[in-house]
Amino acid sequence: MTLKIKRHATALETISVVVPEEHVEIFENALGTICPTVGIFEEDSDKNIWRLEGIKDVGYGEEELANALTLANSISGISPELHRKATESDGWLARTYEAFPEQVIGKRFIIRGTHLDDTPTPSHLVLTLDAGVAFGSGEHGSTRGCLIALEKIAHSKPKRILDLGCGSGILAMGAGALLNKKVLAVDIEPWSVRAAKQNVIRNGLRNLVICEHGNGWLSPSIRKKAPFDLVFANILARPLCKMAKDLAKNLAPGGKVILSGLLATQIPMVLIAHQRQGLKLQEKIIQGSWAALILYKPTTS
Structure with missing residues (x-):
């Protein structure tokens, strides 16, 4: 196997904060204002402490970052120290490539980086992503859980499919490839939509996969195509809870939803919010510290 190392035009740095579990999503959003991807790592399992890391160009977005962290501090009531360290662009890419080998997920899927030039494992659906922006695209428990969940519900043959908060588009592509059905992929971040289109x-x-910029359930394209037979929402626990009512409203009777982006410890919170809207739990899928939930909307009698 040969690794193709490409150079980054500007100097990079890694920024990070260490926070308690209950504040992870607040600070993930803060770092995400300027970092294309944010990694979440368990720092202390006994104390439920997590480290969040993002990589960005040196000097980029400093004012936006400061404002986002000030808001996060205010909301959370804590003020974690922001750590910085220089990140060698070539070294970072090499480590990224090494950390992103071929990912075999479930029985059907393989996720591969563009840096791999060997022959992929046969008899699988192969999805190829740029390893330079592929954090959380197969090696992350939430993504793996969603693709495994997709395999489990594929027999229901959903026709109207939505990937809400599509990011790289990996789940939309997985559904399109496995089910041979058209999928609407929507994200609020323009750069995510661009990356998804490229993928x-x-x-x-x-x-099969249509990528559009939109603000969640307010998106005109989503309103036009609803109700859906299958919805992916790999986001974060609290936003999932807030959107539970809209999700139930836009899910067809008998339709299924795959929820992820939540820690296993957050399952009760997310589950209760959706059960209150009449959705039922079909299955929980645990991948490390992360969980994916398969829920369905009962058919009316």
Whole structure:
């Protein structure tokens, strides 16, 4: 196997904070204002302490970052120290490539980086992503859980499919490739939509996956195509809870939803919010510290 190392034009740095579990999503959003990807790592399992890391260009977005952290501090009531360290661009890419080998997920999927030039494992659906922006795209427990969940519900043959908060588009592509159905992929971040479109083209799925910029359930394209037979929402626990009512409203009777982006410890909170809207639990899938939930909307009698 050969690794293709490409150079980054500007100097990079890693920024990080260490916070208690209950404040993870607040500070993930803060770092995410300027970092294309934010990694979440367990720092102390006994105390439920987590480290959040993002990589960005040196000097980029300093004012936005300061404002986002000030808001996060105010909301959370804590003020974690922001750590910085220089990150060698070539070294970072090399480590990223080494940390992103071929990912075999479930029985059907393989996720591969563009840096791999060997022949992929046969008899699987292969999804290819740029390893330079692929954090959380197969090696992350929430993504793996969603793809495993997709395999489990594929027999229901959903026709109207939505990937809400699509990010890289990996779940939309997985659904399109496995089910051979059209998928609407929507994200509030323009750069995510651009990356998703590139990935869709790279994987030859332009006829199946439609990527659009939109603000969640307020998106005109989502309103036009609802109700859905299958919805992916790999976001964060609290936003999932807030959107539970809209999700139930836009899910067709008998439809299923795959929820993730939540820690296993957050399952009760997310589950209760959706059960209050009439959705039922079909299955929990645990991947490390992360969980994915398969819920369904009962058919009316």
